[in-house]
Amino acid sequence: MASSEPQAYYEPVMGEEDEDEGKLITYGFPEEPSVFDYALHPYRSFNCFMATLVHNFGMKFAIQIGVMYLCVKGSLNSVMGLIKLSYCKKTLNIDGNACQTMMSVAMTPWAIKGALGVMADAYPLFGYHKKWYIILSSIMGTCAFTFLAAVPLHQAAMAASLMFLCNLQIATCDLLCEGKYAELMQRKPKTGSTMVSYVWGLFQLGSFFASVFVGPIADAYDPRIIFWGCIPLAASIIIPTYLNYLSDEEVPEEKRGFDWELVKEHPYIIAFCLIMAAVALGNAILDLVAFDSHLYQMLYAVGTTVGLSILAFRWLPRQLAMCNFYMFISCVLYINISGAQDFWFTADEKCVPGGPGFDYTYYNTYASLVGSVTGWLGIVLFQWLMSDWNFRTLFWMTTLIQIVASGFDMIMIARLNIEWGISDKAFYMFGDAVIGNVVGMFGLMPMLVLTSKLVPKGLEATTYALLAGFQNFGGVVSSQIGIYATQFAGVKTKDPCDFTNLNLLVSIYPSCFVILFQSDNQDFRVCVFCTKVNFRRFLSVIVHYLS
Numbered sequence: 001m002a003s004s005e006p007q008a009y010y011e012p013v014m015g016e017e018d019e020d021e022g023k024l025i026t027y028g029f030p031e032e033p034s035v036f037d038y039a040l041h042p043y044r045s046f047n048c049f050m051a052t053l054v055h056n057f058g059m060k061f062a063i064q065i066g067v068m069y070l071c072v073k074g075s076l077n078s079v080m081g082l083i084k085l086s087y088c089k090k091t092l093n094i095d096g097n098a099c100q101t102m103m104s105v106a107m108t109p110w111a112i113k114g115a116l117g118v119m120a121d122a123y124p125l126f127g128y129h130k131k132w133y134i135i136l137s138s139i140m141g142t143c144a145f146t147f148l149a150a151v152p153l154h155q156a157a158m159a160a161s162l163m164f165l166c167n168l169q170i171a172t173c174d175l176l177c178e179g180k181y182a183e184l185m186q187r188k189p190k191t192g193s194t195m196v197s198y199v200w201g202l203f204q205l206g207s208f209f210a211s212v213f214v215g216p217i218a219d220a221y222d223p224r225i226i227f228w229g230c231i232p233l234a235a236s237i238i239i240p241t242y243l244n245y246l247s248d249e250e251v252p253e254e255k256r257g258f259d260w261e262l263v264k265e266h267p268y269i270i271a272f273c274l275i276m277a278a279v280a281l282g283n284a285i286l287d288l289v290a291f292d293s294h295l296y297q298m299l300y301a302v303g304t305t306v307g308l309s310i311l312a313f314r315w316l317p318r319q320l321a322m323c324n325f326y327m328f329i330s331c332v333l334y335i336n337i338s339g340a341q342d343f344w345f346t347a348d349e350k351c352v353p354g355g356p357g358f359d360y361t362y363y364n365t366y367a368s369l370v371g372s373v374t375g376w377l378g379i380v381l382f383q384w385l386m387s388d389w390n391f392r393t394l395f396w397m398t399t400l401i402q403i404v405a406s407g408f409d410m411i412m413i414a415r416l417n418i419e420w421g422i423s424d425k426a427f428y429m430f431g432d433a434v435i436g437n438v439v440g441m442f443g444l445m446p447m448l449v450l451t452s453k454l455v456p457k458g459l460e461a462t463t464y465a466l467l468a469g470f471q472n473f474g475g476v477v478s479s480q481i482g483i484y485a486t487q488f489a490g491v492k493t494k495d496p497c498d499f500t501n502l503n504l505l506v507s508i509y510p511s512c513f514v515i516l517f518q519s520d521n522q523d524f525r526v527c528v529f530c531t532k533v534n535f536r537r538f539l540s541v542i543v544h545y546l547s
Helices: 035-039 041-057 059-092 096-106 113-122 131-150 156-187 189-220 223-235 238-242 260-265 267-289 294-315 318-333 338-345 360-386 391-413 424-428 432-454 460-488 502-506 508-517 535-546
Strands: 011-014 025-028
Touching (some): 041 059, 041 156, 041 189, 059 238, 059 338, 096 156, 096 294, 096 338, 113 131, 113 460, 131 156, 131 223, 131 238, 156 189, 156 223, 156 460, 189 360, 267 294, 294 460, 338 460, 338 502, 391 424
Antiparallel strands (some): 011 025
């Protein structure tokens, strides 16, 4: 390992090595640093960072995680998010609500991660808990991207089904890689933030690369062409996984088969994961069968939300339930009306006279590139300043900044920025679409560190899936509420367009957060870790604001 450690052109400071906790390699300037030392400071910092990572986790594992979060979750997942608007408008020719419904179906695999985790932990496929699940899901994803690229589709339901398979690959690979690095982080807790920063740094880099290409291609050509570029990205993880860079241990022949002992040891966690997966799949089926029945979709989503929340506190360990509920309710209350907003920002002069009229190059590429930079900024700030902050402070700050960011969107929709002499393209950069990336890092990275400390041994993938899946289902519920709210408000995103009440919908963001975080005596705390959840006060606050 000597060759990978920084050389003595400055003064490396080796942390004390502990087999159980790992080794940190930090650095320090010479006593009299020169301009050259300061100029090379970023490079040397990165060199120490990578030396710490490779020393504690190994080069092969670093490559596996690199491919996963740069190519698959970074680039591929970002393409899936960026292409949806142009694909809906130019290829499928559907309105905002139909586009958002299609994406709710497509995102369902992220909500069934619990069931995928149960399968991976309880049944070693071909003798491995992770390896062959990743390979098989990647083959399915690669085939789905090939179909999307080669076959011209005109039905949103068919496109949603194929995108379901694409996201199934990304979600499965993400889940099992998360479970593995969570397991390794538990063994070496001192190095946990190093792995988290590496993962999300690569994710932001992959997002950056994806953003460069999607917008210009979508403006100049049929967005379906972009799916051709997704095929090698989807297949990229197959080779390192087949070579077992994930360090997935082979299960002995005599121990293969379904692990019923694991089910007996954690019956409620596993049952909860399976029920949540069934609920999420039921939501996707309802969306496909009753594609335009948004009221029934919303009622199903809200009803199952209540049931799952009750089960979480009855069946899960208290701390795990707290973590689970916080992620879930924060997603549900962040009402998703992206279908209406996306169409408004990119509508032509006939649909929105005097509107921004953003093209896809600006809306998908320039804005996303700035968002990637702010996401990197969030990672750096977290690693440098916030890694030792308590979770309560981080999540309070995250929520407040989200409220401020949504206010910028409201100002823009009301066209006040034009009255103030600020162009749409300049003002949009201050809104939620861009600031949201850095805020998301503030909320997500400490959540991952906390989760790595809560996962029960032997159930790493399932516990990660439980928390991530419940959070993602919260996003699905938020989307279903937003779709119906858009329909109820009379917003129409195709000719004849009507965005009269769009600003009212955007104002739902801060209103929901105020309801959640404020009470008569200003000391209301909602599911911050290691605190108590006072449901009676929570309900009284909601009643107070609705009456």
